Amino acid sequence: MIRLQKFLADSGICSRRKAEEHILAGDVLVNNKIVTELGLKVDEKRDKVYFKNKPVKIEQKKVYIMLNKPEGCVTTSKEQFDRKTVFDYINIKERVVPVGRLDYDTSGLLILTNDGDLTYKLTHPKHSIKKVYIAKVYGIPNKEKLERFKNGLIIDDYKTAPASIQILEKDNKYSTLRITITEGKNRQVRKMCDAIGHKVISLKRIEIDKISIGNLKIGEYRYLTNEEISYLKKICEKIIK
Known part of the structure; x- marks a missing residue:
């Protein structure tokens, strides 16, 4: 059993904090009932979870990618003004979310993953990451x-x-x-x-921190190495769950 917001984060829908906002807004159904209170726990195998009327399942394969974000695109999955998003530059089957954000007119290193725990810890306001x-x-x-x-x-x-x-x-x-x-x-x-x-x-x-954009070209992405993934997990070990 895991908390509903963690379930949504682990599925790659959004970050854990954003999931809490969606729950409070009534965007999530569990077993055909709208949930608007935080704290509900769900069974990954037995409960049926829907986000905006679409079924949600936890991604079994965790992926971690690095994008050299160009200027002139937003760090969101949907864009109301029809501007480009960072997802226009990646082509993977797994659903991922950005770890933090970069402004529309800022370029450079952006990490995306479907690992909800890692996203939550790396963006935790109490954790100082350079x-x-x-x-x-x-x-x-x-x-x-x-x-x-x-x-x-x-x-x-x-x-x-x-x-x-x-x-x-x-x-x-x-x-x-x-x-x-x-x-x-x-x-x-x-x-x-x-x-x-x-x-x-x-x-x-x-x-x-020690993860560098290196010579990755603008608008291109690559998968993080095992060493980079291990390092990110290591620096998050002290973050409270």
């Missing part, structure tokens, strides 16, 4: 601005956690920065750069 970005910005941050960035900034009424920032290249108008954060707030890197007066021109995520 994410590395390359940002091209207007202007060149001075020492005082770099220190402010490193120590945390007030954006959207909260203070960001300490971060890392390094100038890789610079000229008269622009600079290229290597930025490392441990949070995943909405458009956080862009807002942090705005807060020190250097608007982002382009942004690419290149690493999640």
